[in-house]
Amino acid sequence: MWNMEIVEILREASDRIYENVKHLAGTEHAAGDFGIGAGGDVSRNIDIVAEKTVLDYLKEINFDCVVLGEECGRVELSKNPKGYVIMDAIDGSANAVRGVPFFCSSLAFATQDKLSSITDGVITNLANGETYWASKNRGSFFNDEKIQVHNKDPIYKIVGINTSGATTDLMKRLHPIFENHNHTRHFGANALEMALFARGHMDIFIDLRDKIRIQDIAAGYLIVKEAGGLLLDADLNPLDADLSYETRVSFIAASNQDILDEIMSQINSND
Numbered sequence: 281m282w283n284m285e286i287v288e289i290l291r292e293a294s295d296r297i298y299e300n301v302k303h304l305a306g307t308e309h310a311a312g313d314f315g316i317g318a319g320g321d322v323s324r325n326i327d328i329v330a331e332k333t334v335l336d337y338l339k340e341i342n343f344d345c346v347v348l349g350e351e352c353g354r355v356e357l358s359k360n361p362k363g364y365v366i367m368d369a370i371d372g373s374a375n376a377v378r379g380v381p382f383f384c385s386s387l388a389f390a391t392q393d394k395l396s397s398i399t400d401g402v403i404t405n406l407a408n409g410e411t412y413w414a415s416k417n418r419g420s421f422f423n424d425e426k427i428q429v430h431n432k433d434p435i436y437k438i439v440g441i442n443t444s445g446a447t448t449d450l451m452k453r454l455h456p457i458f459e460n461h462n463h464t465r466h467f468g469a470n471a472l473e474m475a476l477f478a479r480g481h482m483d484i485f486i487d488l489r490d491k492i493r494i495q496d497i498a499a500g501y502l503i504v505k506e507a508g509g510l511l512l513d514a515d516l517n518p519l520d521a522d523l524s525y526e527t528r529v530s531f532i533a534a535s536n537q538d539i540l541d542e543i544m545s546q547i548n549s550n551d
């Protein structure tokens with residue numbers, strides 16, 4: 281039986297992922313094809329190594345939970361689970377396989393089948409081992425330092441937008457944002473982009489593709505909220521969703537109402 285806080289368990293599991301994959305990224309070995317995973321994409325060797333690391337550790341400490349992994353699907357580690365571990369062991373797999381140093385692990389714990397029941401989240405930058413983490417009502421942290429979303433008038437306004445696989449219609453809707461002299465960015469690992477946003481490196485992060493899975497955003501959900509960010513769905517209601525594998529969401533993470541209004545008015549100027 282474990283006697284650690286849940287967030288410490290998630291941090292230890294993330295550190296173990298980092299140790300096991302840090303020499304794999306960008307190698308031929310990282311890319312090995314294991315067929316389609318539960319999340320619907322091809323599982324790469326690096327994904328499998330990272331997930332196995334977490335599953336082995338949770339079994340080692342007899343953690344009573346159900347794991348919802350992006351590759352392995354639902355794995356019941358206990359007959360008496362205390363909740364769900366929502367696992368994207370490698371977020372940004374394309375970057376990891378190609379050796380672009382922007383990919384991470386994302387582990388969250390939820391007590392119920394809802395994003396809003398997440399109590400703990402950990403995102404580890406697997407290019408360097410740095411960790412972003414949060415526990416409900418205790419704030420968000422980068423390593424051991426408390427973090428907050430950016431709340432001053434920025435010198436450069438950084439607007440993160442996930443455009444990967446976006447439809448022509450969505451690109452047309454978003455076009456004013458690109459035109460309006462914002463500094464738009466897209467790095468290729470949603471969880472780590474949410475963590476950078478929570479740390480104040482971006483003013484807003486937008487993913488309106490209706491494609492992102494729960495595994496990719498579960499830890500980021502809590503880290504953004506505990507850092508004081510607004511986290512909204514495409515209708516600008518507070519983001520929530522169930523934890524099913526069919527669920528795909530759109531969301532906007534904004535550091536305050538002013539930047540949200542500014543960017544929304546740019547998008548809406550196009551309607």
Ligand code: IPD
Nearest residue numbers: 370371372373444468469470496
């Ligand atoms: C992907 C990343 C990427 C996003 C994709 C996701 P994965 O996660 O978060 O930024 O554009 O939609 O699938 O597949 O590397 O875990």
Ligand code: CA
Nearest residue numbers: 350368370371
């Ligand atoms: Ca993944």
